[in-house]
Amino acid sequence: MARRRLRHKLMLGLVLVAGSIGLLASGTAYGIYTYYVSVKTIDRKVSELAIVTQMIGALNTFDQGDPNNGDGCLLAIDSTRALLNGTYGFDQANKKNVQAGYDPDDGAQESFLIPELNRNLDALQKEVNDVIQKPQSGSTTVAVRDQEQVRREYGSARRTAENLRHALLDDIQKSGQESFGAIRRTAWVVGFAMVWALALVATMLYYFRVWMFAPIRELQAGVQRVQSGTFDQPLTLTSGDELQELADEFNAMVARLHAVYADLARQVNERSRQLVRSERMVSVGFLAAGVAHEINNPLASILFCSEALERRLQDVLASSTAPPAETEVLTRYLKMIQQEALRCKDITQKLLDFSRTGERTKDPADLTGLVRGVLEVARHLPSSRGKGVAFEPAGYIVAPVNAQDLKSVILNLVVNALDSMEDGGQLGITLGTAGGYAELIFADTGCGMAPEVLQNIFEPFYTKSRTGKGTGLGLFISHQIVDQHGGTITAASAGPGTGSTFTVRIPLQLAPGVSDAPGSEGDSEPAPTVLTFPGSRTAA
Missing domain, CATH: 3.30.565.10 (Histidine kinase-like ATPase, C-terminal domain)
Structure with missing residues (x-):
């Protein structure tokens, strides 16, 4: 009968756990990604809505200012056009969002309304310019903004701008609906994965207890018995896998360990004695370095002679015509000889008392x-x-x-x-x-x-x-x-x-x-x- 290998059991459990985790992670990742896209879409659309609101506000200034002066009307048209087509205007923002995939209908409504609003603004500007350039006849003067053609084109531009705002609101609503749908689907997937994972964990805990936990406890008990010095109680496992083979090898090892235990203790004692002898040899080596004190006598002679030479040299130099630079060099070199002789003497002294580790003055x-x-x-x-x-x-x-x-x-x-x-x-x-x-x-x-x-x-x-x-x-x-x-x-x-x-x-x-x-x-x-x-x- 072929043994059920432990690695096969573990691999089966690993595959099942990995599948459950993958299912749970996939559902969660899908929900998170969908929610992220929806949030980003809403955020981008809110930014676009803010621009459109500014456009409508700029367009509303058409009715402000001097009614007989068309400059205020033209300024309102230019401000609206800048917010629509400028570098940071609505048109550029909408194109970027469509390219990034943050538009529920891929900009279908905006692509129609933006050119329409541009046409309305062009027509409105043309009518305002015509009124400004054409002198009015009659005793009654009609304000620029109250001209019939101007009011008609202005109304068209206002309606198009409002339609653009409603299109953005529709996109925001659609994005929220898609987000809620994705969350519901994610909840179903995650719920199923959790139920499956709980059932799998309960099943695996039972089999792992039979396949692994109980044999490992028996192995641990056997190791503790050996650690306490008991070698005559072998392990008995019938799991039919590597743990049983490990128990058989452990029993064989314990038998051999019992045979060599006494010899091992003897070897440890012998090695300890050899280590002590080695340390003593090193100590002898340190003491052998102490013979360096023999050079203290020639060092003392060097120091004495250099001091005597310095005293005599001072008398000679005092009565000679030697250059001051040469005198300074000779004196400095004699001082250096004395200093280095004293330093050599200090080094030899350190070798003599090397085994004493006292605190040195710093x-x-x-x-x-x-x-x-x-x-x-x-x-x-x-x-x-x-x-x-x-x-x-x-x-x-x-x-x-x-x-x-x-x-x-x-x-x-x-x-x-x-x-x-x-x-x-x-x-x-x-x-x-x-x-x-x-x-x-x-x-x-x-x-x-x-x-x-x-x-x-x-x-x-x-x-x-x-x-x-x-x-x-x-x-x-x-x-x-x-x-x-x-x-x-x-x-x-x-x-x-x-x-x-x-x-x-x-x-x-x-x-x-x-x-x-x-x-x-x-x-x-x-x-x-x-x-x-x-x-x-x-x-x-």
Whole structure:
């Protein structure tokens, strides 16, 4: 005996429901459409009726004004003609409504009455002109509007205009009758569809209970038993469809699950121990980075020697005739050596206490100045030769940061970008604000990154440096620093050879009395910085 497939049952129910919904929707849509057309027709005809009413009102002014002066009569005729044949007159409105299908008789009456009214107006105007131009004889003068021919033509025009208004009223009445008829037909169709749908829903609820609801409840009960740890009570279904097959497969699965449950628990425990060991290895790696404290001694020597050299150089320069510019350069470079030596010492100290995540002191700092200070240092790096850097700040942006930490982040990103580029490469740095954050974007034309590199770029000891000299800690430490500032750092690349883009976002909080608007009073927008590093390391 062939099983009654569940999809066949559902398809049968779906077809019946779709047919009922289609019947109901079709009847409703027909009624709504007919009602919409009727409403639009009535609305258009009311607009036309308003124009005709204005025409009749303009025509009625024929009897107003000086009775002996024909200018008022001609003005009434011209006003009526304008309302009838003008750009927004009755003739144009009627043609548009007929074209749109909003006229019950397709403009049959209007197409006869409009030319008739035009003829009446032409005849009336001719008679008025004849009276004005022809001098009257006799002692008694008859007003222009009271002339027999004028009154006859005027009466014809009035009757035609009134007939036009009655034609519009007939169209409105006919449209309303058609609308009521459509509504009655729609009510019969919708009523039948609702009765059919209710009977169908009642029948389908009964069969769905037998075909689906009861088997699903049994499956749910079986799953709950397995979830509670009971594996020896199989499911029993006789629906003869996919749900019965699902119950059979579920019973087989439960049997296999019971067999591997103990082994699975053992594997989970083993994996947990391996994870703990892996975390310990990472901790050991962090501690291994602490050997960087060994470079504190040579750094101290560099700092001591630079300070001693600065003191001696001051004595030498005081008694020499060296140009002031050279003296300023030598002094500035010695200061830079001392500052960078101190910064290196601070970096090594951070590696020593890397596992301690204390709150760092944050003070309002000009991010534009920080970036330019880092670029001044980067221009002397060997990797900077033959490459260009363009820095475009959007304004004097101030944020509460730890200046030394953020300089480390900026320098690390700049050095990585320079290392990834060949000669002639370009690094673009932009600084702006977005959504309450200061946003630094570093976009280079370097070697780019593959998707797997992007996924692990901020992991400790992970490096894919083009020079092969990276330790894999720079970006990891940068990520930690930015995270401690409450910001984010992200990397993006379209693939190898397409360059990379790093975006650093730091919460933007202004120092008291300082504005972040580039054009604020008392400040001027900082000019972009464009650096080209030539072949010489000491290029200015």
